[in-house]
Amino acid sequence: MAARSSRALWRLSGWGWSQALLCPRLCWGSARLLSTDKPGVATHFGFETVSEEEKGDKVYQVFESVAKKYDVMNDSMSLGIHRIWKDLLLEKMHPFPGTKLLDVAGGTGDIAFRFINYVKAQNQRQRQREVKSRQNLSWDEISKWYQNGQGPSEESHVVVCDINKEMLKVGKQKAKTLGHKKGLAWVVGDAEELPFDDDKFDIYTIAFGIRNVTHIDRALQEAYRVLKPGGRFLCLEFSQVNNPLISRLYDLYSFQVIPVMGEVIAGDWKSYQYLVESIRRFPPQEEFKEMIEDAGFQKVTYESLTTEFTWPATTSHWILAA
């Protein structure tokens, strides 16, 4: 299959708020490195130093603890802005009916539900167009059209994969509440070793999850493996802030306010301390871009999703740096 000629855009935040990555996978094979788990190798858990085995467990405990209040905390910490970022990710993704999406670390289902709604809306628009184009139909033709019309929307499918069962539980509950039944699957799996065959998905997304993975390079290689040739990898993640003044304010907010919010709202200081520290530990934009290219992806780019508020009038406008 020929590589998709569409341009890949990798969005990243110069402001440190979030970054979305998008890069197509070309059809030549990727060399998969053998995973050698060296015992006793140290890695970072926020600002702490822990062994690689410990990190996985500790991260699991963090998300097990925060799962029930995850959505509430996201809204509080980002003042609801995370919803806009996720909406933007969907717009960049621009899935069409029939797309197979794999959402990794997608626990509570934010991306998956947006995907379903997006595809549903597209289907509806398509049907409306069809209806407009056929005004004089016989009853036979109408009934046949209704029978066929059910088909296309079934083909789109999203698999939500997460290593943490508590997060998936919360996601499943949300799906029930929102009434999403078809086209959705929930799978427990490790991003470093996905339980899927090669070349299965059109799009792979990971929103605010990749910084919690112990071996980011392995996760990227797995992403490359499970994507079809020409498939796209999209990543939404916090990154480094370049502006020094904004950086100070950002640090102030992250370290002074967010753990306090975590304690008051979720009763958990340490998990939110870890979360803000893990953002600081994530590699900067260019380094991450190289890591993605090492995994075999082509046309990797990034884009800022920057928010700027001008006080006292709170007007927000988006700055996208190509």
Add this chain to the structure above:
Amino acid sequence: MATLSGLSRLTRLRPRPRFGTPRPASDSAALPGGRSMGLLYPDHIPTSPLQKMLLAAGAACMALYDPYRHDMVAVLGETTGHQALQALRDRMRRDPEGAQILQERPRIQLSTLNLNKLRTLPEGSFGREYVHFLDVNRVSPDTRAPTRFVDDEELAYVIQRYREVHDLLHTLLGMPTTILGEIVVKWFEAIQTGLPMCALGAAFGPLRLSAKKLKVLVSDLIPWAVQNGQNSRCVLNLYYEQRWEQPIRALREELGITPPPTVHTGLTKSLKL
């Protein structure tokens, strides 16, 4: 820019190491985010003055919004109680029994208490009444969260001791764990300890009560609690662990606690005197 430097002062962590206190080995490198203070005790979370202010405000709001968040009441106590705790600690040092407590650091936990042994004590003894209180109200001595936000290791013990003594106060005052009973104990504690959290709890607790209970509270219970709080000895200065066999009446006399006013409304599960 002046505000920004002022802000940086508020966000710096100021350790208060005590001379001779062992500092546990931990990550004490100067890191962004201000973790430049070593941990003073196992559950310690060092916090800057700004964080303490935000925590106190947030905890107060959350405790009012959701009264079942007892952890928020505890956090409020820890973040606002520094001066009161210092005064309490000094009072304990001046009293011989209190000084012994500070030295030996006894804890009231299931692991250190022998409840079955206390059950075998004679009726009317302090230990027997305490176990009776625990059984009737279905509480356990282990429901107290550990101290986290106090930046002094001795004061952390003082507040922990205060929390663990709370159930004993219920026993001594004869108050059940109903809302009315808790408010009465809070008034007593507010007078005794001077902790802002007790004062806030005492002031805001009654807001959720019905008019009938409020009347009983204001006319009988609060004056009694205040009087006893002012007259009695500092309750943290008693080595309760050595007094289980003491008859509760004698203990109350020693402290200067008078019998509670007899009220028939709202006090279910009240203890016999």
